[in-house]
Amino acid sequence: MLCACAPLRLAAVGVVTMLLAAPAAPAEIYRCEDKGHVRFTDRPCDAQAEPVELRAPIIVPAEPHPDLLGDSDKKSAARRKARDAADAAWVKDYTARKAAEERIRHGRMTRTVVEGMKPDDVRRLHGEPDVVTKSRGGKTERETWRYTLDDGTQLHVTFTGGAVSAVRTRESKKP
Structure with a gap:
């Protein structure tokens, strides 16, 4: 059993299909000034309004990029490793200097x-x-x-x- 609304549904589906298939027309942009405030709109502000010429947008193609978080983790690990090596070198040098100072102090005390x-x-x-x-x-x-x-x-x-x-x-x- 068909209802009387079936032709309306078909017409609505046809209109939607045509709208989706139709290429989008470039919209015109108008620059409007009102009391020192500038705004841009898709409708003319007054009868003398002319569309604004816009430059073509710069489109940057998306390129696959390596894992930024992974790169950051690797750099952090490298910095941590370098810092730990520098700290270990400082501790080794400090320990050697303290041992030498103690040896000299002991030599002074024992007159050796x-x-x-x-x-x-x-x-x-x-x-x-x-x-x-x-x-x-x-x-x-x-x-x-x-x-x-x-x-x-x-x-x-x-x-x-x-x-x-x-x-x-x-x-x-x-x-």
């Missing part, structure tokens, strides 16, 4: 010459050297101080770069 001491430290412990010998090996300049201790033992202290680099003792030969 140790590597890393400065010339003033050695002078405080043993005074001025009996003999000073200077030598140069390439770019390195060395200075060796020799002391004769109270028991006749000879103490040789070598400085490289302004710090003790070697300490040797030599027993004296008894007649």
